[in-house]
Amino acid sequence: MTGTATSLDPALHSELERLLGDRVTVSAAIREHHGQGEAYPGSFPPDAVVFPRTTDEVSRIAALCSRHRTPMVAWGAGTSLEGHVAAIKGGVTVDLSGMDTVLRISPEDLDVTVEAGVTRKQLNEALKGTGLTFFIDPGADATIGGMTATRASGTTAVRYGTMRENVLGLTVVLADGRIIKTGGRARKSSAGYDLTRLFVGSEGTLGIITEVTLRLSGVPAAVAAAVCPFETLEGAVATVIETIQLGVPVARIELLDELFMDAVAKQAGLPYRAVPTLFFEFHGGSERGVAEDAELVKELALQHGGAGFEWATDEGARARLWKARHEAYFAGLSLRPGARAMITDVCVPISRLAESILETKRDALQSNIMAAILGHVGDGNYHVAYLVDPNAPAEIAEGKRLNDRMVERAIAMGGTCTGEHGIGLGKQDSLLKEHGEAVGVMRSIKSVLDPEGLMNPGKIFRT
Amino acid sequence: MTGTATSLDPALHSELERLLGDRVTVSAAIREHHGQGEAYPGSFPPDAVVFPRTTDEVSRIAALCSRHRTPMVAWGAGTSLEGHVAAIKGGVTVDLSGMDTVLRISPEDLDVTVEAGVTRKQLNEALKGTGLTFFIDPGADATIGGMTATRASGTTAVRYGTMRENVLGLTVVLADGRIIKTGGRARKSSAGYDLTRLFVGSEGTLGIITEVTLRLSGVPAAVAAAVCPFETLEGAVATVIETIQLGVPVARIELLDELFMDAVAKQAGLPYRAVPTLFFEFHGGSERGVAEDAELVKELALQHGGAGFEWATDEGARARLWKARHEAYFAGLSLRPGARAMITDVCVPISRLAESILETKRDALQSNIMAAILGHVGDGNYHVAYLVDPNAPAEIAEGKRLNDRMVERAIAMGGTCTGEHGIGLGKQDSLLKEHGEAVGVMRSIKSVLDPEGLMNPGKIFRT
Numbered sequence: 001m002t003g004t005a006t007s008l009d010p011a012l013h014s015e016l017e018r019l020l021g022d023r024v025t026v027s028a029a030i031r032e033h034h035g036q037g038e039a040y041p042g043s044f045p046p047d048a049v050v051f052p053r054t055t056d057e058v059s060r061i062a063a064l065c066s067r068h069r070t071p072m073v074a075w076g077a078g079t080s081l082e083g084h085v086a087a088i089k090g091g092v093t094v095d096l097s098g099m100d101t102v103l104r105i106s107p108e109d110l111d112v113t114v115e116a117g118v119t120r121k122q123l124n125e126a127l128k129g130t131g132l133t134f135f136i137d138p139g140a141d142a143t144i145g146g147m148t149a150t151r152a153s154g155t156t157a158v159r160y161g162t163m164r165e166n167v168l169g170l171t172v173v174l175a176d177g178r179i180i181k182t183g184g185r186a187r188k189s190s191a192g193y194d195l196t197r198l199f200v201g202s203e204g205t206l207g208i209i210t211e212v213t214l215r216l217s218g219v220p221a222a223v224a225a226a227v228c229p230f231e232t233l234e235g236a237v238a239t240v241i242e243t244i245q246l247g248v249p250v251a252r253i254e255l256l257d258e259l260f261m262d263a264v265a266k267q268a269g270l271p272y273r274a275v276p277t278l279f280f281e282f283h284g285g286s287e288r289g290v291a292e293d294a295e296l297v298k299e300l301a302l303q304h305g306g307a308g309f310e311w312a313t314d315e316g317a318r319a320r321l322w323k324a325r326h327e328a329y330f331a332g333l334s335l336r337p338g339a340r341a342m343i344t345d346v347c348v349p350i351s352r353l354a355e356s357i358l359e360t361k362r363d364a365l366q367s368n369i370m371a372a373i374l375g376h377v378g379d380g381n382y383h384v385a386y387l388v389d390p391n392a393p394a395e396i397a398e399g400k401r402l403n404d405r406m407v408e409r410a411i412a413m414g415g416t417c418t419g420e421h422g423i424g425l426g427k428q429d430s431l432l433k434e435h436g437e438a439v440g441v442m443r444s445i446k447s448v449l450d451p452e453g454l455m456n457p458g459k460i461f462r463t
Numbered sequence: 464m465t466g467t468a469t470s471l472d473p474a475l476h477s478e479l480e481r482l483l484g485d486r487v488t489v490s491a492a493i494r495e496h497h498g499q500g501e502a503y504p505g506s507f508p509p510d511a512v513v514f515p516r517t518t519d520e521v522s523r524i525a526a527l528c529s530r531h532r533t534p535m536v537a538w539g540a541g542t543s544l545e546g547h548v549a550a551i552k553g554g555v556t557v558d559l560s561g562m563d564t565v566l567r568i569s570p571e572d573l574d575v576t577v578e579a580g581v582t583r584k585q586l587n588e589a590l591k592g593t594g595l596t597f598f599i600d601p602g603a604d605a606t607i608g609g610m611t612a613t614r615a616s617g618t619t620a621v622r623y624g625t626m627r628e629n630v631l632g633l634t635v636v637l638a639d640g641r642i643i644k645t646g647g648r649a650r651k652s653s654a655g656y657d658l659t660r661l662f663v664g665s666e667g668t669l670g671i672i673t674e675v676t677l678r679l680s681g682v683p684a685a686v687a688a689a690v691c692p693f694e695t696l697e698g699a700v701a702t703v704i705e706t707i708q709l710g711v712p713v714a715r716i717e718l719l720d721e722l723f724m725d726a727v728a729k730q731a732g733l734p735y736r737a738v739p740t741l742f743f744e745f746h747g748g749s750e751r752g753v754a755e756d757a758e759l760v761k762e763l764a765l766q767h768g769g770a771g772f773e774w775a776t777d778e779g780a781r782a783r784l785w786k787a788r789h790e791a792y793f794a795g796l797s798l799r800p801g802a803r804a805m806i807t808d809v810c811v812p813i814s815r816l817a818e819s820i821l822e823t824k825r826d827a828l829q830s831n832i833m834a835a836i837l838g839h840v841g842d843g844n845y846h847v848a849y850l851v852d853p854n855a856p857a858e859i860a861e862g863k864r865l866n867d868r869m870v871e872r873a874i875a876m877g878g879t880c881t882g883e884h885g886i887g888l889g890k891q892d893s894l895l896k897e898h899g900e901a902v903g904v905m906r907s908i909k910s911v912l913d914p915e916g917l918m919n920p921g922k923i924f925r926t
Contacts, residue, residue, distance in 0.1 A: 108708060108814040151653040162651045164660075165628060180901040185877035186810040187842045188625045190614040190664055190885040192894050192923055193905045197627070197660030201653055218710040245571060247681040247748070285710070289752075347649040351571040379650045414648035422653040431655050438643040441912065442656045448911040449904065460655055 006031065007090060008047035012068040016050060016092070019060055023051040023098075034073075034093045037080035038140070039343050040426060041390075046073060046087035051098050055171055055179055055210040058094060062208065063177030065092055071457050072175070074204040076146030077119060079138075081343055082424025084150065084203050088458045094208055096145055102126040103211065111168060111185055113213045116145025123214075132216040135160040135251075138420065139329065145209045150422040151201030158244075158378030159251040159283065160217055162420065167200050171211035175450040185213060198445070203422055204456035206449045220251075220283035224290040225318035226311035228301045229277045233257065233361065235304035236276040237354040240377045242300045244350050248293050252281040253378035254325050257361075260372045263331040264324040272324055278306070278377075279325045287313060332372050332385050339370075339387040342399045346410035347381035347419030356413060360384060360406045369398055381419035408433065423460045431460065469494065470553060471510035475531040479513060479555070482523055486514040486561075497536075497556045500543035501603070502806050503889060504853075509536060509550035514561050518634055518642055518673040521557060525671065526640030528555055534920050535638075537667040539609030540582060542601075544806055545887025547613065547666050551921045557671055559608055565589040566674065574631060574648055576676045579608025586677075595679040598623040598714075601883065602792065608672045613885040614664030621707075621841030622714040622746065623680055625883065630663050634674035638913040648676060661908070666885050667919035669912050683714075683746035687753040688781035689774035691764045692740045696720065696824065698767035699739040700817040703840045705763045707813050711756055715744040716841035717788050720824075723795050723835045727787040730794040735787055741769070741840075742788045750776060795835050795848050802833075802850040805862045809873035810844035810882030819876060823847060823869045832861055844882035871896065886923045894923065 006026045016024040026048050035045035052058045065072050071091030078085055087093055099115035102123060107130045114123060121141045123134050138147060138154040153162035169183030183196035199206060230236040240253055255278055262274035280297060284290040290313065298309040312318055333341055348356045357373060364371030375382030384406065386399040407417045407430045417430035432439055443461055457463050469489045479487040489511045498508035515521045528535050534554030541548055550556055562578035565586060570593045577586060584604045586597050601610060601617040616625035632646030646659035662669060693699040703716055718741055725737035743760060747753040753776065761772040775781055796804055811819045820836060827834030838845030847869065849862040870880045870893045880893035895902055906924055920926050
């Protein structure tokens with residue numbers, strides 16, 4: 001369903017206009033722009049896009065849409081990789097990007113409250129000079145609301161956790177327009193059901209998040225970055241596993257495989273070797289502390305064929321060491337010009353990481369589908385980019401088959417079909433494989449909070 | 464309702480006997496034993512107690528009870544402080560203490576799966592020699608199932624988090640007997656709603672937890688303990704706040720006020736001064752690291768009137784330094800022989816901790832109710848023991864009034880009415896004050912998972 005026709009109920013349209021004036025639009029271009037996120041194929045434009053400025057306006061929008069039985073899709077920055085923002089049943093996309101106020105910063109409590117449309121980079125700008133920072137980094141400059149809704153994480157989760165651990169409280173608008181506040185600013189609470197964690201990761205299917213209270217971290221006094229090429233993937237992964245098991249407080253451990261390193265070398269014109277390479281970041285209270293951490297990991301790496309471990313603490317040298325990692329995603333796409341990257345996202349217990357990655361590699365080699373691997377490996381989480389010809393259905397089918405095998409192996413290992421991207425449209429079958437009967441309980445909860453099925457319909461569950 | 468009469472449906476009784484043989488009882492003594500936890504007054508014995516050995520048996524028990532519309536109350540070690548285990552509507556208490564197998568320990572992944580009846584001390588015995596430990600310590604030797612159901616924490620939460628952060632997955636029996644598995648062993652996942660966190664802290668009102676997968680921590684290479692008396696409560700709390708704000712990775716920070724210190728001095732016959740006193744524990748990778756942490760906090764304490772800071776790393780000296788803290792609870796009861804301690808449990812943002820504690824002290828002084836304070840102050844969590852004459856209704860009413868004022872202040876500060884004990888029977892009004900409209904959403908979730916209201920009825924919500 002790609003197109004520009006709108007079937008918005010005219011009565012709803014005029015009620016929305018009465019509420020929002022020119023902040024409701026049925027413009028074809030704007031609807032198209034809101035029809036898809038990143039990576040997931042297909043465009044599903046909504047019938048209208050609204051631009052609320054307050055929680056109260058979101059509440060009124062929800063009440064109006066509910067009365068007209070019209071679907072609602074929350075929109076942050078549109079950086080979802082799993083089709084979360086696609087308006088597959090039409091309806092109204094609620095674009096929260098105008099709710100971009102940092103409402104409160106409390107340096108003494110290491111917490112902050114922001115409107116859902118604040119992006120992570122904007123938040124970190126606002127935190128400058130406070131000695132605090134928000135470390136969760138999914139790559140894209142996503143909104144805090146969107147990151148909350150997909151339970152996002154990224155490179156720093158190994159040290160600082162995911163949105164699950166870092167959201168303290170929420171303001172949420174329910175389908176019928178009710179406004180609730182969940183959680184609070186206390187560091188712990190046993191007061192009733194954990195609605196905060198229920199909405200974190202609910203992908204807009206239970207309500208629209210309008211405000212988020214986050215815990216922050218102190219800017220570390222000392223940071224070291226390191227890079228180390230390995231002769232084998234096994235050696236790199238063994239180094240990761242030992243680092244985690246020894247309890248070294250690494251802040252990031254990233255893996256790029258030989259294909260990504262080859263791509264980066266070619267794109268950047270830098271003398272990287274096309275071998276599996278680990279990137280580390282160490283955060284600590286003193287230069288000596290991070291130096292000790294780096295030297296310890298250097299020794300571990302050496303035992304596993306990682307002879308070229310380099311590390312540095314000054315900012316310029318750190319940026320140079322991490323340059324390949326920062327350029328990886330787009331460089332990877334150049335490995336096969338014209339190809340589409342099918343991005344996967346499994347996460348397994350760390351003891352199974354080597355086996356999981358190596359079997360995935362083996363499968364891909366047997367299939368002749370180019371499969372480049374990049375991982376937040378300290379968590380056991382990695383992404384494969386299967387580079388397929390978007391005009392070759394057989395390749396797309398083969399990419400899907402490889403992904404299915406990888407997901408099934410991950411689940412059999414006690415892992416998950418998605419470490420950080422979410423279910424969206426793409427992983428609904430995998431969710432059933434992973435959680436079985438529990439998916440029925442998820443559906444029950446959905447049915448009682450959104451009885452008409454209006455909140456981001458068709459996501460997480462098939463409708 | 465205290466008594467020994469049972470009104471168990473005879474048909475249900477015989478069906479339970481067919482399933483469990485002599486592991487179902489209506490013995491008055493056993494029912495009385497299961498009629499109350501700790502601290503919360505009144506005994507509410509169930510009509511029968513059952514002792515299942517497997518998740519499958521729990522499932523069959525739930526299905527039978529559901530068919531006979533009979534309430535079910537889960538029982539672990541009976542150490543709840545808020546009346547969670549009281550069978551206020553009669554029915555069947557499901558005593559899980561026989562499900563006490565440690566099912567799997569995976570040192571390489573730092574995780575473990577246990578049956579719900581395993582206690583925390585039993586788990587730590589089983590972990591000996593693995594290099595790993597489970598740090599969450601609510602004081603009592605509670606079961607892991609009970610700790611999960613109340614979202615327990617204790618002295619180490621400031622470093623290692625609460626059950627919210629440390630439960631990776633659950634097996635849960637629902638009211639109708641369905642068995643679901645939530646979460647998994649991956650360190651992070653974005654696969655659907657976070658049912659794990661929904662059941663953590665649900666106090667037996669949504670289902671019966673039968674198995675728990677936990678993350679573990681490495682046994683620290685070096686530990687230091689410290690104690691420091693202060694001239695004023697303000698000085699002690701200011702030291703706590705600066706320690707947290709500076710990011711010193713303390714593993715425990717406990718406060719005993721002058722009343723508790725006086726009680727301990729008298730009980731133990733040790734030369735403690737009756738002044739507010741802080742107890743610290745530092746965990747680190749090296750003796751030098753924990754020594755640096757201890758010396759840093761020593762300096763902070765000195766600036767706030769804490770001149771007698773002592774610290775040690777060897778085990779005997781550490782035990783000596785912490786002796787007062789370990790004996791505090793029971794010593795506190797001796798402050799007023801014959802009195803009952805009304806135990807409270809607020810938690811506030813750390814910046815409001817001094818104000819919160821001092822106003823609470825002031826209220827108590829004006830009331831002539833003895834109020835001894837003990838706190839997990841690194842989290843902003845503290846407990847007041849109001850020592851009241853159990854036979855003086857006016858004192859009990861005054862204790863309740865003081866508690867209500869404290870809770871209202873805590874909520875107004877962005878805090879919570881319960882940091883770690885739960886709602887149970889005692890804090891249902893406070894829950895409404897704290898979460899307002901969101902309590903309606905909690906009730907909706909309860910209504911869809913337990914439509915007949917059979918799972919621990921009357922807890923969290925009034926029925």
